[in-house]
Amino acid sequence: MQVSIELQTDAAHLNNIANHPDVYPWIRGALEGPLDFSEALATDNVVALMGEHGGQVYHHVLPCLWEAHSQFTPQGRGAWALEATRQSLAWMFTRTDAAEIYTRCPHGNPAAKGLARLIGGQLQFTNPKGWVMDGKVVPADIMSLRVEDWMRDAPGLVEKGQWFHDRLKQEFARHGVEDLAHEDDDVHDRYVGAACEMFFGGQPLKAQVLYNRWACMAGYHPIQTVSLDPLAVDIGTALLVMRDGDFFIPSPKQTAH
Secondary structure, eight states: OOOOOEEOSSSHHHHHHHTSTTTHHHHOTTOOSOOOOHHHHTSTTEEEEEETTEEEEEEEEETTEEEEEEEEOGGGTTHHHHHHHHHHHHHHHHHSOOSEEEEEEETTOHHHHHHHHHTTOEEEEEEEEEEEETTEEEEEEEEEEEHHHHHHHOTTHHHHHHHHHHHHHHHHHHTTOOOOOOOOOHHHHHHHHHHHHHHHTTOHHHHHHHHHHHHHHHTOOOOEEEEETTEEEEOSSBEEEEETTEEEOSSBOOOOO
16 A cells, blocks of 8 residues: 655645545535635644545644644545545654644544544543534534653654664764674664654654653663754763765764663
8 A cells, every 4th residue: 555645835735635525524624615715724833644545734833833724535534544644644753743632533523533543642521612613513523632641652653763773883883893782673763763753854852852762761861962963962871973865974972871
């Protein structure tokens, strides 16, 4: 199954999805007439991540807090929608300030809550006046996913961490010094992988804070961002200069990890 999402800067595809007859009744809320996201996409407060059959629109509510609105045509519902949602969450958590993403799951729309549960969303509370369906105010369950919970379970992060450690070994070998890194550890790889994605996604301080949160609990050395331009990160054994989805070590440090 091929699923690919893209950041939308033009509203045409999103408008087609939103106004599809099998989508529109579930997302229009109290609005009347065709939906047009042209003005919304022109702002910095709205991010649309869409694929062939739909995706998510994210609204920046407060610093670090975003609301997600999902819309999928019948062809994309099920496994396709789940994979697209996982990809869009990864984009949001690694390329924006998002620390928590929530969504409204109106009563009478079990598919919305089902998707929220499948990606690890947790029920926060029920808003008795949370949505409008067919002109009637209905309760909505507020489900949210925090970045710490996403990091714990998201697919692909372990592999990214393994890539990082392989590259680190290569860089130490290039300098002719012994690799001082720890033994293989999938849990560590996961959190290193998440930090890498955030560094490469333009969120270096977020990467540092979240990695160090885990490192303190797990007994690993914290990292420190020492420069933003160029992006340079002190990992204890070396200073990494990160660019274009990769990194290099100008000069390793012979210190304990």
